[in-house]
Amino acid sequence: MSTPVQKEEAVSSGAFNYLSFIQSGVDPRTGSYSCSLSMSDMLSHHLCGPALPLIFSFNSFNALNQGLGCGWSLRMSAYNRTTKKLTLSSGASYQAYINGRDVTLVDKKLDTFNISVENDTLIIHHKDGTVEELTRPDPDDDEWLPSRLSSAEGRYISFTYDIVHGYRVLRGISDAHYRLLNIEYESDHNWDSSPGITLWPDSPYHRRKFGFVIRDSWLSEIYLESRTGLERESWLFDYQPGVNGTLLITRLQTPAGALETIDYAMQAHVLPPGAPLAAVPAVLSCTLIPGAEQAATVRRYAFSDHNYFGNGAGYEWSDSEDYLYRNISD
Template identity: 30%
Template sequence: MYSNAFNFASFLQTGVDLRTGQYSASFPLVSLRSFHEQGSEHTLTLGFSMMNPLDVGFGIGWGLSGLSSYTDSDIATQPTLSLSTGETYLVEPLPSESGEVTLRDKKLNDVYVYKQDANTLLVAYKDGTLETLSRLASGVPFQQTVRQLPSGERFTFEYAPPIGQVMRLASILDSEGVERLRLDSSNGVQVDTIYTRQSATTESQLRLQYINGALTESRRVSSEDDSIVNYTYIELGEQLALASVTHPLGGQEQLVYQIEGHQVGSLSQTSFLPYVIEWKRIPGGTQPLTTLRYTYSADTNFTGFPFNGSPSLEYDNLYDQPGEYDY
């Protein structure tokens, strides 16, 4: 489902997004920056979203954030660009030769996208960061293969062979050829261990365990840390959602959902999109628990329901609403 509501920063943080009612959880993997000088950096995270129905090597709903990709018309009815900053945009038809790429619904002049050739897109951000997106195989999205920071530090991204339409990141190397991130898989499908280098002298591992294909435990191991986070899930119709997250020191987050949540008509097989109605945070020890409860308008929501015309999964239907629309 496409909505510009998912482009707001609050959706990218751990917790409940107030606009959509969706709970997401994420944690940082590695910061891409120079080891030798101060400057900008970019963090890759592993995160869960119930809006993500795919298993790209980390269990259903889990994926890497902080990478750009482009899905063209050979794969999807409506081409889509997902940026490393977290925004996702529908893309107008690419120029036949080289030239600027037009992003639909883009409100700020903070990114420029250019088609270099049939297999390469260039992305330039206003802070001076440059990215290269490349077609690495037919039938799969363009993947980010280069990121160059304003300081000139350059990172190269390598990928495992595609499985269907999924290409999984395999490693990231810096300008000196040092491996900053490596994802290992014993069966070629699910990632078992993520190795990261946070500094010239500091390494860590993130070990992942699965039950029936679902990520149930992540264990971070380093010279300074050995911490475990556990996850449980609940099936909400056609979606998988997190039911609880247990933190290393015993604190726990528990979620309760409204299964028949936002009305979305034909955008869902059930006509509803579930949302969180209660988020309980239990610190453990003698600290008091915190309970947050959420309510949403029954007849309108961030999807633009009831729709003005036939709704689309690949377009923000809210833009088709004439006049004022409150939710």
């Protein structure tokens, strides 16, 4: 099948590959607000590994709903043949060009992984010894997704997929002994259970479920069920549509009662000539109210016309290159 191209592929920048972007909060270099929930660093094979960090993250540049709410997804490695974009589970992304068994990565600066192709399988060797195998169901499919993750000792976990809203999405993860993870989607229409991500689904004692409340395709609540199911801790979200198909988080409330509100400038970052979008939003202010009668903290942001997309640097837009790597000064 031909995998649809997501809107997040319209713009890219090496600025998104730094750790500060993929943590929750505002990145002061880009003005982007990101939010991610670390569910577990799951150890398979009776704690012998490989370890699988489970990070559920929001991307305002991807307003598509793949079954868990617009903009939300589990962070996994993937390669799309149409956009020629390789995305790693760390959140970093690169333009990647396949030629036989060789893969050329544009703007890769640190040698933290190697990638090659064997029998239509993309093999990613990470610096810590883990190996990811990315496959596609048939030669006509445009997207490679993880099918196996192996540790340096040879133990592995397997991934299974399903079709939801026209996209191939993760359904479950298992090792040689148990299911490690199961995902229920809104489109399953399971009246006995809400959409969500369940860890250790076959173990009554270890089982944990992150349930989702989805309204009009927007994820409004993530809650963690207790073992008895009688209590739950919740994260609450509000949004507003941005320009050019973006979706922006405007309010986040944590289980401890802290409240964060975010205001945006819709045309903050103008893109260079030839770009698919005229401009993208950026945060104007972020207010944190910790609760417990503590004082609120307000952070305000301002940005020049010379931004991380290369506007003002004298270059035309390129889908495959970050021109900021050519500049030696601001």
